[in-house]
């Protein structure tokens with residue numbers, strides 16, 4: 501499968517490495533252009549680089565892994581009918597305040613989906629630290645395999661992403677539709693905690709819409 505990735509930062513590069521290892525073709529992109537990605541392409545064997553538009557056109561499956569503040573720059577016209585994986589999180593200190601998110605009225609992935617009306621957006625890869633992606637990936641059936649939460653409105657797109665997760669080393673827990681994806685956004689119990697399927701289901705169930713949990717939760 502051809503996977504186009506918008507964002508060549510920590511998450512984009514980690515997913516690229518895992519997807520290449522699983523036999524997929526991958527193109528990474530950033531906002532400044534492929535001439536700034538020389539060290540990335542020489543550091544990840546087999547990866548292609550291009551503009552964000554190139555990566556959106558290239559991908560049968562596309563990952564958006566950029567600071568949330570820039571989600572409106574994602575080139576919607578090339579993503580019609582495609583599955584778009586959304587790894588973005590909301591950090592007001594980085595992204596500026598987005599009042600609907602501050603009021604818990606919407607989700608980060610619903611904002612992206614509204615910008616990409618023709619695409620099937622799947623929330624995934626937002627609730628794992630980038631270094632853990634390569635560190636925690638395990639073969640199918642491994643007893644210590646980590647599970648990642650996935651949310652989407654389109655069942656076929658969700659199933660496609662769950663298959664990809666399985667290929668690259670992770671179990672999945674279906675957390676529902678995009679409007680339920682707040683259950684694993686920043687500062688919820690399932691956010692960036694290594695958990696197996698049962699533990700992740702419990703953490704998703706514990707989440708409360710307007711309650712944020714912080715670092716100390718992780719040590720309990």
Ligand SMILES: NC(=O)c1ccc[n+]([C@@H]2O[C@H](COP(=O)([O-])OP(=O)(O)OC[C@H]3O[C@@H](n4cnc5c(N)ncnc54)[C@H](OP(=O)(O)O)[C@@H]3O)[C@@H](O)[C@H]2O)c1
Nearest residue numbers: 507508509510511530531532565566573588589626629630
């Ligand atoms: N780091 C983590 O552990 C982690 C974990 C889960 C989720 N996330 C989320 O995933 C997203 C990416 O995080 P990151 O840590 O990978 O970020 P990062 O290391 O800061 O990299 C961001 C990348 O996005 C590119 N970019 C910015 N605007 C763009 C645009 N309009 N079009 C195409 N590319 C663009 C940047 O390219 P330029 O430098 O050329 O602008 C850069 O390559 C964020 O929303 C973050 O909250 C991060």
